[in-house]
Amino acid sequence: MTPPAKAIALARVTRGTHATTHIPRYLRQAYWWAYIHPRAVRLFERGWLVNLILFGNYARLRDAALDELGPAVEGRTLQVACVYGDLTPRLQQRLAPGARLDVVDIVPIQLANLAGKLAPDERVALVHCDSTSLHAADATYDQVLLFFLLHEQPEIVRRWTLAEAMRVVKPGGKVVVVDYHRPAKWHPLRPLMRLVFRALEPYAHELWDSGVEAFLPEQALPVATRAKTFFGGLYQLLVLTR
């Protein structure tokens, strides 16, 4: 499907040396119903539904991510992958006057959908590219945000995504990850989430089996890591300082 004119006007299509703009097979096979089909976008782009999927924790997790980026977001920020809901419009509202926000995604309809949620703004660019081959030079960004992306990616893709996030963030800058986390044994939703993962999210259990840090590249380990869990440990905020 062709993105609407507004999306094309907002998007800067920049490709890295090894970039592919083909929708990866894992996404077409496992998540066509969530991100690719036009009806999926119409269905899921509802605040209440996104909040329901997160058992009422959407605002809490969104605000934890935004607060980590700052009350006023300065410098250059990269959001890797679009998300349903109002995370990015709220991030846009926090941008300081001279700040910049780039949002990348591999699915054009997701960029088009996001463009429809944002006010026209020269500080914001939507970029069609793969998280495993980002468009930017080393040490371009002050901070990078990955909001519920890693659990949807197969291990090799997750490793490349994290390696790219660590590559494009400046030394001293941070990579902020919000995603699933292995909940406490007593967690009443643990059996349900196992079933959900088995049926719909084939790679998500890997974030229960290992921490996110296990997928970081050895050559770009963070100098500091800070973690916080939410909702009995089902969700996590991880801050990796480059």
Ligand SMILES: C[S@@+](CC[C@H](N)C(=O)[O-])C[C@H]1O[C@@H](n2cnc3c(N)ncnc32)[C@H](O)[C@@H]1O
């Ligand atoms: C951030 S994740 C999950 C978001 C979460 N379920 C939500 O909407 O609140 C979904 C996005 O990741 C994007 N995505 C998945 N794999 C990607 C990749 N390799 N490169 C860029 N974007 C990717 C999808 O196209 C989709 O827009």
